[in-house]
Amino acid sequence: MNITDEELIEELLNRFAKSRKAFSDLSVVNRKLLEMNELLERSESLKSNFLSNIRNEINNPLNVIIGLAGQLAIVGAGNEDISSLSSLIGAEATHLDFQLRNIFIAAELEAGEVNPRCVKVHIATSLRDLVDSFRHTAAKKNVALRLILPEYEDGSLAVLDVEKFQIIISNLLSNAIEYSTDGGAVEVSFSVGGDGCLHVFVQDHGVGIASDDQLRIFDRFVQLETGTTRSHLGQGLGLSITKSLVDLMQGSIELNSSLGEGTLFTVILPPCSILDDEDSFSEAGNLFIFDDMSEA
Amino acid sequence: MDSGKMINRHFLFPGTIFADPLEYLISTVLGSCVAVCLWDHVLRRGGMNHMMLPLWNGEGLATPKYGNIAMEKLLSKVLSIGCRREHLVAKVFGGANVSGTGLEVFMIGDRNITLAMGMLEKFRIAVVAKDVGGRDGRKIVMNSESGVVMVGKGRKAVSGD
Structure with a gap:
């Protein structure tokens, strides 16, 4: 096809105009995306601050309710109606407390204000307390809860932050029970490696997680089954909190699962080595004054 | 620094933030991680x-483990204790290439440094001092009142990432 020079120039001009238009459209979209991103960051931060601020406003009355339910059980001992009502109030309030603890720790993690406070912990006792606190929930779902202690390591101590450790294991236990089938079992065990790392295993024999979904489960607000028909409780925060807390404690979390065959979660926590000790510079390190701002 | 008076101390865990109106010695240990110190030279906080x-990729919790979140949160935290944005100066540390591989995908240290510097430029905060990159881990101690940061280096120092 023959075209004249004028036609060629006109066609080229047209094409240039089109690319200029596309480029300017793209710039507008890009600017809008950046604005949206900033808005998102701002709303995330507002939400986190709000949650860390209202923590005490909610925790205090809730603790009073749990305490009073206990008192009521003692006072009303002998009266079947009162005992069953008080134990129901206690169990529901404790469940609410667990959910709220998760929401608050998530807010603290997002605000960067979680500070591990490490102490020596008797692992078996700590795990026994945790397992006992889930007996009621497990019984309701007809799930057997077993704590398997190593024969010779019952006296093992670990240096870690108890509160964070409890939240990690509670979330794994809660999940294991929630996703167990009727009449199933959940087993909790631990070992201490030669390197001093604590390994805690939480095994269920429930629905399991398909390999494609295994990375996704640590995301926020993700429950593999969604919509109004979903059959499992919770807000989908538990595993993302668990992962963030394990990261904070410089440990790792692994899962072994296949659909229909249950899931084994392994949490590996190194002994808390970072203490607030000003003189613990490395042997090979050289200490020097880097810079004095007062002179800058 | 050893003037005999007791100064509060805070060890900063990876993925956390600290700023306080009182004088603190804030310490942390860095490998490929990066720590940014923001200091108001007028208010001296x-x-x-x-x-x-x-970068936070939108998955998991939006914690200050990720640079873009950590920079925004540190800025709002220091502003909340009374610092003025126009009086802020920054010091940047860490970002070592501790794994020793030259592969770009593993060079988290370099990527952390680039992110921190880029965010500081966006905030228009001057970087008055930095000790970044290399292969050695660092331990740093910042006096939040004087703005002095002490740096210790050594391959054994790395217990943080």
């Missing part, structure tokens, strides 16, 4: 963050 990875 400041704070520090400790990022492990450059």
Whole structure:
């Protein structure tokens, strides 16, 4: 096809105009995306601050309710109606407390204000307390809860932050029970490696997680089954909190699962080595004054 | 620094932030992580963050483990203790290439440094001092009142990432 020079120039001009238009459209979209991103960051931060601020406003009355339910059980001992009502109030309030603890720790993690406070912990006792606190929930779902202690390591101590450790294991236990089938079992065990790392295993024999979904489960607000028909409780925060807390404690979390065959979660926590000790510079390190701002 | 008076101390864990109106010695240990110190040279107050990875990808919790979150949160934290944005100066540390591989995908240290510097430029905060990159881990201690940061280096120092 023959075209004249004028036609060629006109066609080229047209094409240039089109690319200029596309480029300017793209710039507008890009600017809008950046604005949206900033808005998102701002709303995330507002939400986190709000949650860390209202923590005490909610925790205090809730603790009073749990305490009073206990008192009521003692006072009303002998009266079947009162005992069953008080134990129901206690169990529901404790469940609410667990959910709220998760929401608050998530807010603290997002605000960067979680500070591990490490102490020596008797692992078996700590795990026994945790397992006992889930007996009621497990019984309701007809799930057997077993704590398997190593024969010779019952006296093992670990240096870690108890509160964070409890939240990690509670979330794994809660999940294991929630996703167990009727009449199933959940087993909790631990070992201490030669390197001093604590390994805690939480095994269920429930629905399991398909390999494609295994990375996704640590995301926020993700429950593999969604919509109004979903059959499992919770807000989908538990595993993302668990992962963030394990990261904070410089440990790792692994899962072994296949659909229909249950899931084994392994949490590996190194002994808390970072203490607030000003003189613990490395042997090979050289200490020097880097810079004095007062002179800058 | 050893004037005999008791100064509060805070160890900054990876993925956390600290800033307080009182005088504190804020310390942390860095490998490929980057810590940014923001300090108001007029008010003489400041704070520090400790990022492990450059960008939050929208998955998991939006914690200051990620550089873009850590920088925004540190800035709002130091502003909340009374610092003025126009009086802020920054010091940047860490970002070592501790794994020793030259592969770009593993060079988290470099990517953390680029992110921190880029965010500071966006905030228009001057970087008055930095000790970044290399292959050695660092331990840093910031006096939040004087703005002085002490740095210790050594391959054994790395217990943070």
